[in-house]
Amino acid sequence: MILTLLLWCLSLPEAPAQPRPSEATHKVQTIFIYNFTKYIRWPDAYNTGPFTIGVLGDTQLNVELTKMAATKTANGRKIVVKSYKDVREVEKMCHILFIAAEKNDLLNEVLQKTNGTSTLVVTEKDGAARFGSLINFVSDKGKPGFEMNLSGFERSRLKFDSKLKSAAIAI
DSSP: OHHHHHHHHHHSOOOOSSOOOOHHHHHHHHHHHHHHHHHEEOOGGGSSSOEEEEEESOHHHHHHHHHHHTTOEETTEEEEEEEESSGGGOOTTOSEEEEOGGGGGGHHHHHHHHTTSOOEEEEOSTTGGGGTOSEEEEEETTEEEEEEOHHHHHHHTOEEOHHHHHHSEEO
16 A cells, blocks of 8 residues: 555656746736836936847746737837847846746856846846845735845946835845
């Protein structure tokens, strides 16, 4: 009996290391990301052409962001959503770069690639703001929220409205 149960357990597929976010989570993250465009100011060099939001991994968030981009603008500029499978594909003039949960192990590589730029790096992994992400999505007692890496903002030359800081958990 025990051997049968053990063999049955071994035949089960492996659970993912981190659960994939739900469609509702993606919709909330899309709203947050869109609102970041209202409360963060990029340097002048980033204020020409379309406003670029990149997604490293997670195609479902890309779908939600693309739906949003079809009906919204960022400070009067067209929003373009780009999907990246690899860090090498990320463009220097990407305004916001979201790193999906399954790509969190690439955070250091992303930070090296975006070093010296004003790319808003957004993650969804516990503690990622302490390791260099500028904004990290968190859940506080089941309520969605975000952490802000204040020293990271200074280095990136991004300016944020005080309303954004008051809505965040400051790190």
